[in-house]
């Protein structure tokens with residue numbers, strides 16, 4: 101579905117490249133979490149995938165087409181929810197009437213359900229919504245497009261606690277096997293138990309790209325009273341004890357993505373062989 105080969109990208113000739121020889125593939129049927137520190141290149145990579153930026157060298161192909169060519173046949177299969185957006189002063193009904201036609205499989209019934217799930221008022225203009233309400237509307241609209249590729253930049257920013265839980269639920273329940281969702285986020289707790297593959301970007305390179313079940317089969321995440329022990333690969337002090345990562349022994353734990361992110365970005369040598 102996504103195939104990126106030897107991607108090189110720079111914003112201007114005066115700047116050094118943000119990406120150089122970046123190659124990866126993502127199949128459909130998964131929800132991918134794109135993680136990285138501020139400035140790592142997450143938004144730029146998303147924009148390259150949806151065709152809002154053009155590679156300097158190398159190729160970006162989505163469904164075997166080049167997104168920067170902006171062909172309608174591909175754009176109808178891609179929905180990008182940016183971190184910052186503008187909402188027009190029109191009602192939901194008018195917005196849907198104006199935009200749903202771009203997406204051949206747009207599911208109005210699904211939209212109705214999602215708007216109810218997110219408890220969005222239907223009697224207001226979109227520009228009168230709060231930031232969180234606008235975001236929830238766009239998430240609901242994006243899912244209803246049924247696009248093959250959904251790309252969300254920080255989708256849970258601005259969502260209240262109940263809405264984050266609804267977000268996880270509707271994401272898990274509204275997708276088809278032929279869709280791929282890429283979520284760039286700093287709010288890793290919001291996507292825990294939702295994503296099935298994690299990509300960690302640092303200075304334009306992936307420092308990890310792995311399926312979560314693969315990580316869970318190799319590593320165990322726990323809270324203990326001591327950071328010591330010959331098995332401990334990484335530890336972090338938390339109130340009341342330590343969070344530790346150890347090699348998997350009983351197959352029981354789920355992945356603590358935040359702890360793993362900290363461990364990898366702190367360059368934990370001991371972990372490297374488990375996540376390469």
Ligand SMILES: Nc1ncnc2c1ncn2[C@@H]1O[C@H](COP(=O)(O)OP(=O)(O)OP(=O)(O)O)[C@@H](O)[C@H]1O
Nearest residue numbers: 111112118136137138139140141142143144145286
């Ligand atoms: N329009 C632009 N022109 C020049 N440089 C840019 C532009 N947009 C982003 N950059 C630079 O590219 C690098 C990556 O930015 P990007 O927004 O992709 O990172 P990010 O991982 O999404 O960061 P954050 O987590 O803070 O949103 C940064 O050094 C940034 O300054």
